[in-house]
Amino acid sequence: MERKHFLKSLFAGAITAPALLTACGKDDVTPSSTTTTTTTGGTTTTSSGSCTVIPTETEGPYPTHTPSSYVRSDIREDRTGYALTIKINVTNTAANCAALSGALVDIWHCDKDGNYSEYASGLTNVHFLRGRQTTDTNGQVTFTSIFPGWYQGRATHIHVHIFTSSGTSLKIAQIAFPEGTGSAVLAVNGYSKGLTGYTYYTKDNIFNDDSTGSEIATVTGTTTDGFVLTITLPVAA
Numbered sequence: 001m002e003r004k005h006f007l008k009s010l011f012a013g014a015i016t017a018p019a020l021l022t023a024c025g026k027d028d029v030t031p032s033s034t035t036t037t038t039t040t041g042g043t044t045t046t047s048s049g050s051c052t053v054i055p056t057e058t059e060g061p062y063p064t065h066t067p068s069s070y071v072r073s074d075i076r077e078d079r080t081g082y083a084l085t086i087k088i089n090v091t092n093t094a095a096n097c098a099a100l101s102g103a104l105v106d107i108w109h110c111d112k113d114g115n116y117s118e119y120a121s122g123l124t125n126v127h128f129l130r131g132r133q134t135t136d137t138n139g140q141v142t143f144t145s146i147f148p149g150w151y152q153g154r155a156t157h158i159h160v161h162i163f164t165s166s167g168t169s170l171k172i173a174q175i176a177f178p179e180g181t182g183s184a185v186l187a188v189n190g191y192s193k194g195l196t197g198y199t200y201y202t203k204d205n206i207f208n209d210d211s212t213g214s215e216i217a218t219v220t221g222t223t224t225d226g227f228v229l230t231i232t233l234p235v236a237a
Contacts, residue, residue: 051097054214054233057174057206060159062116064130067106067161074144075131081112081146082188083226088175090139090162092237099139100237103170104163106132107143112191114151134165147188147227152197155204156185162235171235176207176216184219184227 064070088105091097108130110116117128129148133141150156158175179185179200189195201207207215221227 051091051093051234052214053093053236054171054173055210056172057215059161059172060174062108062110062119063159063161064106064108064127065118067130067132070127070131071133072131073133073142075107075129076144076146077117077126077128079111079128079146081149081191082223084145084147085226085228086143086145086158087228087230088141088143088160089230089232090135090141091232091234092139093234094236097234099135099137100235101135101137101139102165103135103139103235103237104132104165104167105135105141106130106161106163107158109145109148109158110151112146112149113193114149147184149191149193150198153199153205155179155199155201155207157204157206158229160233162233164237170237171233173233174206174215175229175231176201176204176210177229178216178219184221187223 086107088107090100090103090105092100108116111129115123117123117126117130129145131143133143135141148156148158156177156179160171160173160175161169162171162173163169177183177185186195190198201216210216217229217231219227219229
């Protein structure tokens, strides 16, 4: 979907996650890498086979209004759910995918019930599950969060926007979760919602053209001990 059409529909009436679902379409897609997706014991993991820019996705209908105000690693605020540590590695395709230090990384995602802060009814003045960090010398940022819930039409996901240190946009992306037997998505089971009506990765209108699975993170852990998500996002800097 072209951004101008997306913007026209963005604030048409009261905003809820399902109501703006169709605004979560593609902006444009950079050719995906030769990432290899492997399933072992039902759990899908992903490893990069080349130095190729991650696909571009729409910023979605719920971007952070003022991301520079939320420089923090713990983004939970008052939200409860299964613990999730998010580790994002940013690399530079212009330097043979060497670690990109000093980049700004914004993330945001819904709570366990599928609601976004700053947009959902009654939540416009709160800012949970949003944050910004600067990549270290290893190109990594780490956030403390909760496992996202889901809403109609979308697979479990996290939004990411990567900038240079001066604020120039490098990449808007989304991170998907492994699904199926043995996966964290199945273990969490949509919290109280369950997975009835859940949209799986291959049917998601954002991820369904990513045949290589380059947007799927590695997720380990349990509901008791918490989960750890790890993904590498190559960008052209």
